[in-house]
Amino acid sequence: MAEQKGKILVIGGGISGVSTALEAAEVGYDVILVEKNPSLGGRVSRFYQYFPKLCPPLCGLEINYKRLKPNPYIQTLTNSEVESISGEPGKYQVKITTNPTFVNEKCVICDKCTEVCPSERESEHNYGLDKTKAIFIPHKMAYPARFTIDRDACDPSCSKCVEACEYDAIDLQMQPKTTDIEVAAIVYATGWKPYDANKIDNLGFGKVENVINNVMMERIAHGQGPTQGQLLRPSDQKKADSIAFVQCAGSRDENHLPYCSAVCCLASLKQARYARLANPDAKIYIFYIDIRSPGKYEDFATEIQKDENIIMVKGKVAKVTQGQGGNVVVEAEDILNGGKVSLEVDMVVLATGMESSMKGANLPDVVQLDENGFVAPNLQNHGILSAGVAKFPGDVNSSIQDSTGAALKAIQTVVGN
Amino acid sequence: MSDRVLINADLKFVEGVMKAGGEDLNKCYQCSTCTVVCPLTPEGAPFPRKEMIAAQWGIKDKLIKSMDPWLCFHCNDCSEQCPRGAKPGDVMAAIRNMIIANVAVPSFLGKLTQSAGGALGLLLFPIILIAAVIFMVNGGEMAFLDNPVIDFHKNMISQLAIEMIYIPALFFGIITGLLGVKNLIAGLSETYPKTDKGEALVPAIIGTVKDILSHKKFRECGVNQSRNIAHMFLFYAFIGLAITTAGVTGIYYINLFAGSNVVTPTPLPFFHPIKIIGNVSALAASIGILLIVYRRLTAENVGNTVAFDWIFIVNILLIVATGILAQTVRVAGSQASYFIYYCHLVLVFYLFMYMPHSKFGHMFYRTAALVYSRYSGREKSIGMTFLEGKQQEQLEESDKVA
Numbered sequence: 047m048a049e050q051k052g053k054i055l056v057i058g059g060g061i062s063g064v065s066t067a068l069e070a071a072e073v074g075y076d077v078i079l080v081e082k083n084p085s086l087g088g089r090v091s092r093f094y095q096y097f098p099k100l101c102p103p104l105c106g107l108e109i110n111y112k113r114l115k116p117n118p119y120i121q122t123l124t125n126s127e128v129e130s131i132s133g134e135p136g137k138y139q140v141k142i143t144t145n146p147t148f149v150n151e152k153c154v155i156c157d158k159c160t161e162v163c164p165s166e167r168e169s170e171h172n173y174g175l176d177k178t179k180a181i182f183i184p185h186k187m188a189y190p191a192r193f194t195i196d197r198d199a200c201d202p203s204c205s206k207c208v209e210a211c212e213y214d215a216i217d218l219q220m221q222p223k224t225t226d227i228e229v230a231a232i233v234y235a236t237g238w239k240p241y242d243a244n245k246i247d248n249l250g251f252g253k254v255e256n257v258i259n260n261v262m263m264e265r266i267a268h269g270q271g272p273t274q275g276q277l278l279r280p281s282d283q284k285k286a287d288s289i290a291f292v293q294c295a296g297s298r299d300e301n302h303l304p305y306c307s308a309v310c311c312l313a314s315l316k317q318a319r320y321a322r323l324a325n326p327d328a329k330i331y332i333f334y335i336d337i338r339s340p341g342k343y344e345d346f347a348t349e350i351q352k353d354e355n356i357i358m359v360k361g362k363v364a365k366v367t368q369g370q371g372g373n374v375v376v377e378a379e380d381i382l383n384g385g386k387v388s389l390e391v392d393m394v395v396l397a398t399g400m401e402s403s404m405k406g407a408n409l410p411d412v413v414q415l416d417e418n419g420f421v422a423p424n425l426q427n428h429g430i431l432s433a434g435v436a437k438f439p440g441d442v443n444s445s446i447q448d449s450t451g452a453a454l455k456a457i458q459t460v461v462g463n
Numbered sequence: 464m465s466d467r468v469l470i471n472a473d474l475k476f477v478e479g480v481m482k483a484g485g486e487d488l489n490k491c492y493q494c495s496t497c498t499v500v501c502p503l504t505p506e507g508a509p510f511p512r513k514e515m516i517a518a519q520w521g522i523k524d525k526l527i528k529s530m531d532p533w534l535c536f537h538c539n540d541c542s543e544q545c546p547r548g549a550k551p552g553d554v555m556a557a558i559r560n561m562i563i564a565n566v567a568v569p570s571f572l573g574k575l576t577q578s579a580g581g582a583l584g585l586l587l588f589p590i591i592l593i594a595a596v597i598f599m600v601n602g603g604e605m606a607f608l609d610n611p612v613i614d615f616h617k618n619m620i621s622q623l624a625i626e627m628i629y630i631p632a633l634f635f636g637i638i639t640g641l642l643g644v645k646n647l648i649a650g651l652s653e654t655y656p657k658t659d660k661g662e663a664l665v666p667a668i669i670g671t672v673k674d675i676l677s678h679k680k681f682r683e684c685g686v687n688q689s690r691n692i693a694h695m696f697l698f699y700a701f702i703g704l705a706i707t708t709a710g711v712t713g714i715y716y717i718n719l720f721a722g723s724n725v726v727t728p729t730p731l732p733f734f735h736p737i738k739i740i741g742n743v744s745a746l747a748a749s750i751g752i753l754l755i756v757y758r759r760l761t762a763e764n765v766g767n768t769v770a771f772d773w774i775f776i777v778n779i780l781l782i783v784a785t786g787i788l789a790q791t792v793r794v795a796g797s798q799a800s801y802f803i804y805y806c807h808l809v810l811v812f813y814l815f816m817y818m819p820h821s822k823f824g825h826m827f828y829r830t831a832a833l834v835y836s837r838y839s840g841r842e843k844s845i846g847m848t849f850l851e852g853k854q855q856e857q858l859e860e861s862d863k864v865a
Binding site for chain 1: 492493494495496498499500504506507508509512513544546547548
């Protein structure tokens with residue numbers, strides 16, 4: 047192995063960041079993996095199934111954690127954020143802040159603390175569809191497997207969890223910690239957030255009951271989600287017998303996200319399958335402009351559409367209103383049949399696209415974004431790299447491939463300097 | 464519908480639509496947001512999504528025989544919500560301009576009126592004609608300029624001379640307009656044969672006139688709804704001015720044939736009902752046209768204004784301005800009022816003569832299309848798609864040849 051000249055910093059502990067870190071560390075390079083949230087896994091850890099194989103993402107994540115945990119070259123900092131970056135390729139000074147989780151590594155996730163905790167907070171893991179206690183574990187497969195306290199949701203005078211904990215794992219006095227490091231290369235694997243559907247005026251999200259977005263649908267389908275995998279709509283927990291999927295909700299739209307996120311068509315087809323399996327009586331309507339299922343995904347799209355209860359309607363939904371008893375009315379033109387349609391369904395899923403997590407973020411000068419907020423190549427500062435959706439919207443498969451490439455580029459920077 | 468259709472793409476037509484105001488046509492990717500948000504489209508075979516693709520593909524034959532551009536009132540709800548900035552509202556307006564250019568009789572007039580250069584060329588005709596008539600009736604002398612008493616009709620050009628010019632111009636406008644309407648309806652009836660959902664002709668006409676008088680469709684618009692106010696001012700002003708003109712002419716001839724002033728002669732006193740109608744109409748026209756100009760220049764959602772629109776707007780604006788100015792300057796005692804009145808005459812002549820070829824033609828064509836829409840049953844969602852019919856036969860023929 048070449049002489050070790052510097053470390054690689056990977057920002058973001060989702061599937062891309064973990065993949066980049068592993069690829070570099072498994073050939074012997076030092077990696078620091080920084081994740082903002084208390085657990086690794088990112089968006090992927092909230093998915094129910096991957097397309098096209100319809101297998102659970104937690105399975106692949108678990109394999110990655112298993113590789114990551116014993117690897118001596120990776121230092122993982124969760125609940126941590128990069129404050130500043132300066133320097134040049136081969137020599138970047140980075141300041142990292144680790145926020146307190148108020149729970150230390152002695153935690154054995156015995157759940158005694160949640161039994162006594164009196165406060166609740168919205169679960170961001172479930173996109174606000176349900177609540178957790180103020181002391182919580184992000185999900186059952188969290189890595190590190192440890193509780194976290196949301197102090198904003200706590201009563202400051204309460205210390206019931208501390209008293210309940212038999213392992214001395216809770217320290218309410220824990221303080222933020224700053225670490226200064228020097229690295230040779232930096233990989234942004236900061237991923238994405240679902241586009242804020244509240245901004246799409248005509249599609250009713252946040253105003254019309256039972257209009258959800260596609261990431262919420264993943265949680266509803268998930269066995270560990272707010273409905274334990276039952277196909278229940280949020281307003282009244284009624285079984286959803288009819289669901290309309292609204293494709294390109296805020297995507298390919300100059301008023302919202304001008305680009306195609308490349309995954310929403312396949313995600314909706316996949317979710318249509320979830321719904322059909324969870325409720326064999328369900329009728330699914332997918333309103334689309336065109337179905338984008340490139341390459342081998344064409345087979346997947348064709349297969350899903352064989353189900354006669356998955357009805358494809360060419361024409362974008364442009365109006366969503368409240369119907370009777372919590373139902374939702376969608377309006378579109380059925381282009382292939384040449385007429386306007388107005389359809390009342392139990393629930394509507396908006397196939398919102400991916401917005402770069404970096405959009406609107408306060409970034410160090412060395413990082414350049416393109417016009418859509420994705421990390422752009424920086425020729426002056428070639429030690430700043432990106433991987434996965436931080437670079438461009440795509441599926442998990444292409445993100446992992448991209449991450450391998452990013453690891454190699456990072457190694458080149460380390461060795462080349 | 465058959466599986467295979469042969470498209471006769473007319474690329475010149477596509478270019479024409481883009482030049483006539485639909486410049487962003489090619490941005491459309493057929494999501495049909497426009498059709499869903501359109502407050503005016505029938506439910507069956509709705510617009511404007513299908514017009515967008517037909518215009519992109521250059522299916523001229525179908526588009527100029529389509530009713531739907533006339534059912535569109537350029538509300539711009541579609542353009543506002545279009546995710547691509549393709550501005551379907553402007554494209555529909557451009558298609559209307561193209562239809563006028565295609566059905567107008569004689570057809571060269573329909574094309575010349577589309578551009579500022581063409582319009583100026585056409586303006587030369589009344590500029591020369593009216594100047595020539597003034598010269599002739601004054602025996603080639605401009606002696607009236609030295610007369611301290613300013614009277615347009617007694618000194619510069621007689622009422623009779625005006626009528627000799629304007630009645631033919633008006634007839635030309637009306638007759639070519641009706642011939643244009645005949646062309647339009649011929650196309651529409653090919654696309655929309657009368658169905659039993661349609662109304663009889665007389666109720667269709669009455670219904671349409673009622674809708675026009677109340678500006679019903681205009682008021683169903685979403686974002687650009689307030690333009691109906693400007694249009695209404697101008698619309699009723701035109702009716703008022705038509706009544707005034709007919710009244711004044713009527714008085715002149717009654718007195719002429721009676722040999723004496725059996726009714727109050729012109730110029731009418733200020734409180735004469737016809738005079739009041741005339742002045743109120745002039746005021747309404749001023750308000751209407753100024754509102755239109757103001758909104759076209761400042762409001763965001765009025766859409767694209769092309770030469771074809773501006774020529775008509777400026778024509779009316781100048782007619783109103785010169786009309787008011789001529790009277791004011793005359794009362795002030797300046798000889799300049801003759802020139803202003805001359806300009807006024809030229810502009811009015813343009814409006815009359817090229818009525819069906821300019822944007823004013825919408826008076827003929829939209830009215831006719833709306834009547835036919837009720838008559839054929841289009842309003843009740845009887846529609847058409849663009850790819851049916853003739854092309855199939857042509858495809859079969861081309862197969863035979865192959």
